[in-house]
Amino acid sequence: MRDDTVKLSLAPAGEATERPISIAIVAMGGQGGGVLTGWIVDLAESQGWIGQSTSVPGVAQRTGATIYYVEMMKARENGRHPILAQMPTPGDVDVVIASEFMEAGRSILRGLVTPDRTTLIASSHRALAVTEKMPPGMGVANSNTVDEAVGVTARQKIIFDMDELAVRNGSVISASMFGSLAASGALPFAREAYHAVIRKGGKGVEASIRAFDAAYDRTLKGPDPTEESTDDGKPAPVPAKLASRKADRLLQRLRAELPEAAHTMAFAGLQKVVAFQDVAYGDEYLDLLAGLHATDRQAGGDGHDWLFTNEAAKYLANAMAYDDLMRVADLKTRKARKARIASELRVKDNQILKTTEFMHPRMEEVSSALPAGFARWLRSRKGFYAWLDRRVDKGRHVNTYSLRWFLALYFVARWKRMRRVSLRHATEVAHRDEWLENAKRGLTAHYDLGVEMLRFRRLIKGYSDTHVRGHAKFDKVMNTTLRLLNRDDAAQWARLLLLSAVKDPEQKSLNETIQTIETHL
Structure with a gap:
């Protein structure tokens, strides 16, 4: 049989060691x-x-x-x-x-x-x-x-x-x-x-x-x-005095009523809540923190470098400076925010910055910003409330720095003067007070447990659906922990519950941890 196979030269193009x-x-x-x-x-x-x-x-x-x-x-x-x-x-x-x-x-x-x-x-x-x-x-x-x-x-x-x-x-x-x-x-x-x-x-x-x-x-x-940076990783020291008389009064209260170990965190928290609302809100923050410090003292906090007070200073400020319509509007209209965006985008002097943001408020957020009595009355009118919801619950593309939308957001931000009579504020205060009381109960049972229960506040942030999901996780973790108060290993379980909730958006890991705990109860 004749072999018609075409034979090609297979000679290498270069040395065997040659490579790209x-x-x-x-x-x-x-x-x-x-x-x-x-x-x-x-x-x-x-x-x-x-x-x-x-x-x-x-x-x-x-x-x-x-x-x-x-x-x-x-x-x-x-x-x-x-x-x-x-x-x-x-x-x-x-x-x-x-x-x-x-x-x-x-x-x-x-x-x-x-x-x-x-x-x-x-x-x-x-x-x-x-x-x-x-x-x-x-x-x-x-x-x-x-x-x-x-x-x-x-x-x-x-x-x-x-x-x-x-x-x-x-x-x-x-x-x-x-x-x-x-x-x-x-x-x-x-x-x-x-x-x-x-x-x-x-x-x-x-x-x-x-x-x-x-x-x-x-x-x-x-x-x-x-x-090279000269920052050694330590937070900036708390100033001895502030130029503003009202601000300095709050600072001196902080220095007099709280231990030095908590001054830095408390000062940062104080700045946050005052920027969120007003000086009177800063006084409320210090009142609450002083009460928590008194509980810490009774629990032997000096032997723990006042860790409970320090953690309370952080998470209490986060709880008091919650995200609502007024805060979101305020953050979006701040001059510093526009400057930061322009810097990140490297906007030149001869260029115009235009931002388009997607906003999707629900009637629940809108009504919660109203005075508590009126908001409850409005929600009780099911038909009318549903009619309003259909008109409010829509996605909108907002040109933040156009005159129309900037003025709208600006006036919503100014509505924060009415925040402390709103339904949202009443709801947040009730939840905050219950959380702090539970943390004090935990502290009385075991010092580390009280600290971990303060840290549960990490689970709550944002607004709308994000806020609802955070609350659901918080409730699961807190309710499970309250069942463990008399156990010596309660702090370890509380830490594991928090870690499971933080790392798992779908709550599968959290649910498995809760099931494991229930088998040991």
Whole structure:
């Protein structure tokens, strides 16, 4: 039988040890990962190399960042082009560039960073993921694990706040990362070649060059000692005196009635409640806190460095400065908020800032802002209340800084003068007082238990549906804990209940913890 198989030459294009330089870039939307990838490919091609890039998009921060992958190889004189890979292979990546610190950790988990090969370039700043913002308490992931992993998994590491450096130079983080890549020595190209690629883009060139050069120098020389923060992590001291007579009277009350260990937290809480309402509200805060401190003293709080009083100062302020229509409107119309948004967006003097926000108030929130008696009367008229609800309960796109909407929000914010007679305030006060009484009961049973019961307040925040869900969790945790008052391990169970409620938005973990406790009762 005749063999008609076509036989092709399988001679290798180069030496067996010849391999491309591989670069993986992980970046979230809006952080310039695509721009940086394009710069790297242009850089390779401008130097006579063959460059190829691919990308696998993520879905915002819910499933991780987009992975951009670049391979480059020096073109051969015989004109043969290499076949380059389209995806990074674990254990075979030369450079990993991460636009955010946790993305560096995820790269390590994927096996892209290895101690024998990889240069890791990462910004140390955090951009919180959606899952970190969802928990009702502190849901921010601990970055210490990533710190430890970086030290043992990367051949070379270049880590500093590249985002802050870029902003300081009027540019974006992609320029900083490009500068650190140039200084790392991972690519055999001159600094001037990188500049030429940036200039070729034609947009924001000078700012990008400044950020590039700053990152290049920072990578080679390390941090400038004169720019290092002198903050030792300690809170600012409480002032001895305030200029305002009314404010100073509150400060002197705080100093006279509370232990020094609680002054810093109490001063922060006092500022919060006064800004929320008025000076008289500040007096109410100090009255409540003084009563809690008296209970703390009776429970031997001096031997615990007045921890109960300190925690009460924090969580009582949070409870008294609850989110309602007036507070939301006030926060959205503050001058400082507009300035912060303009700064984050890098709005120039010749540009106009316009913000469009989605608001969806319900009749429940509107009626709760009315005087308590009238609000209860209104809610008792079921048909009329439902008619109003159909007209109020609609999503609206609000141009905050247009004259019409700004004035509307401004006048709603000024309605806070009537807050203390509103139905919402009466409801919040009743819940607050019950919570504090329960915490004092816990303190009498066991000091640590009282402290944990104060911390339950972490579960309540926001307004509308978020506030309702928080209250539901709070009630579950509190009611379960009250059944444990006579147990020696009540504080440990209370701590576990709170942790389960904070970390699990669906309450599955919380319900399982409650079931476990019930089997031991």
